[in-house]
Amino acid sequence: MRHFEQELEQLKGKLLEMSALVEASVQRSVAAVTQKDRSAAEQVLRDEARINALEMEIDEFAINLLATQQPLAADLRLVVAALKINTDLERMGDLSVHIAQRAVSLLSEPVIQPMVDVHHMSSLVESMVRKSLDAFVANDADMARSVLSSDDAVDSLRTASYHELVSFMEKDPRNIPQALDLIGITRSLERIADHSTNIAEDVMFLVKGIDVRHHAEARQ
Amino acid sequence: MRHFAVELEELNQALLEMGAMVESSIHCSVQALVDRDERMALRVMEDEKRINQMELDIDARVTRLLALNQPVAGDLRLLIMALKINTDLERMGDLAANMAERAITLSKVPPVKALIDTPRMASLVEDMLHRSLDAFVKRDAVLAAKVLPADDEVDSLRDKIYNELLEIMQLNPSVVPAAIHLMFVARNLERIADHTTNIAEDVIFLVRGVDVRHHATESKV
Numbered sequence: 001m002r003h004f005e006q007e008l009e010q011l012k013g014k015l016l017e018m019s020a021l022v023e024a025s026v027q028r029s030v031a032a033v034t035q036k037d038r039s040a041a042e043q044v045l046r047d048e049a050r051i052n053a054l055e056m057e058i059d060e061f062a063i064n065l066l067a068t069q070q071p072l073a074a075d076l077r078l079v080v081a082a083l084k085i086n087t088d089l090e091r092m093g094d095l096s097v098h099i100a101q102r103a104v105s106l107l108s109e110p111v112i113q114p115m116v117d118v119h120h121m122s123s124l125v126e127s128m129v130r131k132s133l134d135a136f137v138a139n140d141a142d143m144a145r146s147v148l149s150s151d152d153a154v155d156s157l158r159t160a161s162y163h164e165l166v167s168f169m170e171k172d173p174r175n176i177p178q179a180l181d182l183i184g185i186t187r188s189l190e191r192i193a194d195h196s197t198n199i200a201e202d203v204m205f206l207v208k209g210i211d212v213r214h215h216a217e218a219r220q
Numbered sequence: 221m222r223h224f225a226v227e228l229e230e231l232n233q234a235l236l237e238m239g240a241m242v243e244s245s246i247h248c249s250v251q252a253l254v255d256r257d258e259r260m261a262l263r264v265m266e267d268e269k270r271i272n273q274m275e276l277d278i279d280a281r282v283t284r285l286l287a288l289n290q291p292v293a294g295d296l297r298l299l300i301m302a303l304k305i306n307t308d309l310e311r312m313g314d315l316a317a318n319m320a321e322r323a324i325t326l327s328k329v330p331p332v333k334a335l336i337d338t339p340r341m342a343s344l345v346e347d348m349l350h351r352s353l354d355a356f357v358k359r360d361a362v363l364a365a366k367v368l369p370a371d372d373e374v375d376s377l378r379d380k381i382y383n384e385l386l387e388i389m390q391l392n393p394s395v396v397p398a399a400i401h402l403m404f405v406a407r408n409l410e411r412i413a414d415h416t417t418n419i420a421e422d423v424i425f426l427v428r429g430v431d432v433r434h435h436a437t438e439s440k441v
Binding site for chain 2: 052055056059062063066067070072073076077080083084087166169170171172173176177180183213214
C-alpha cells in the first residue's frame with residue numbers, strides 16, 4: 001500500500017473512532033431521557049471533551065495530509081468530505097450534550113404522555129445516524145440515499161409531538177417547563193437527523209461525484 | 221491557470237458577498253417580526269435559496285483551488301477556513317429563514333409582548349458577524365478576539381427573553397404557541413452568534429496557528 005493510502009486509511013480510522021463516540025453519545029442521551037438514566041447523561045457530558053479533542057485532531061490530520069500528499073480528484077474529495085463530516089459529527093456531539101442536560105432536568109418530573117413520540121422519533125434518528133456512518137465506511141450511495149428519505153419522517157414526527165406538547169401546556173401551565181424541555185429535545189433530535197442527512201449527502205457526493213445538497217431532484 | 225492570488229481575492233469577495241446577504245437576512249427577519257411585515261419575511265425566505273446556491277459555488281471553488289494549485293502552509297489553511305466559514309454562513313442563512321417563517325406565523329396572531337430585547341440581540345449578532353468577517357479578510361486575530369466576549373452578552377439576553385416568556389406563558393396559557401415561536405427566535409439568534417464565534421476562532425487559528433476552539437467553551441457545559 002502506498003504511503004498516501006495508509007494515511008487515508010488512518011484518517012478514516014480517526015473518523016470512525018469519532019463517529020463511534022458520537023453515535024454512543026446520541027444513544028446515551030436518548031436513554032437518559034426515555035429511561036431516566038442519570039449515569040447515561042453524565043457519561044455524555046464526560047465524553048464531550050474527547051469528541052471536541054478528536055475534532056481538532058482530525059482537522060489537523062486532514063490539513064497535513066492535504067499539504068504533504070496533495071491529493072487529486074477522488075482522493076481530494078474524500079479528504080474534503082472527511083473535513084465536513086468531522087464538523088457534522090462534532091455538532092451532533094454538542095446536540096447530544098443538550099439532550100443530556102435537559103434529561104437531567106427532567107429526571108425529577110413525572111413522565112408525561114407525549115414521551116411515546118420521543119421514543120419513536122429517537123429510534124428513527126438513531127438508525128439514521130448509524131446508516132449514514134455505515135454508508136460512509138462502505139462507500140454505499142444506496143444506503144446514503146435511504147437516510148435522506150427518513151429525514152421527512154423525522155420532521156413530521158417532530159411536528160406532531162410539538163402540537164401535542166403545546167396542547168399539554170395550554171391545558172395545564174404546570175406542565176410548561178417540562179414540555180419546553182421535551183420541545184428542546186425533539187428539536188435537537190431533528191437537528192441530529194439533519195446532520196446525518198448532511199453526512200449522507202457527502203457520501204453520495206463522494207461515490208457519485210454529484211452534489212445533492214439543496215437539489216431535491218438529484219436525490220431521487 | 222489564473223494567478224492564485226487573484227483567485228484567493230475572488231474567493232474572499234464571494235465569502236463577503238455571502239456574508240452581507242446573511243447579515244441582511246438576519247436584520248430583515250427580525251425587522252419583519254417587529255413590524256409584522258409578511259412581505260419582508262418572504263424576501264428573506266427567497267434570499268435563503270440564493271445563499272444555498274452561494275454555498276455550493278464557494279465549496280466548488282475551494283475544491284477546484286485545492287486541486288489546481290496544491291497550496292501548502294498558510295494558503296492551504298486559508299482555503300480550509302473558507303470551507304468552514306462557508307458552512308457557518310449557510311447555517312446562519314437557514315436560521316434567519318426559520319426566524320422569517322416564525323415572523324409570518326406571528327404576524328397573524330396578537331402580539332405577546334413588546335419586542336425590545338429581541339432586536340437588540342439581533343443588532344449585537346449582526347455586529348458580531350460583520351466583525352468576524354472583517355477579521356477574516358484582514359487576517360486580524362486581534363479583531364477576531366474582540367468578537368468572542370459579545371457572545372456572553374447574547375447568551376444573557378437570551379436567558380432574559382426566555383424567562384420573561386416563560387412567565388407570560390404560565391400566567392396566560394393561550395399565548396403558549398406564540399411565546400414558543402419567540403423563544404425559538406431568541407435561540408436562533410444565539411445559535412447565529414455561536415456561528416460568528418466559530419468564524420472568529422477560525423481566524424485566530426489561521427493567523428496565530430493556535431486552535432482556540434473548545435477551550436473557553438468547555439467550562440460552560
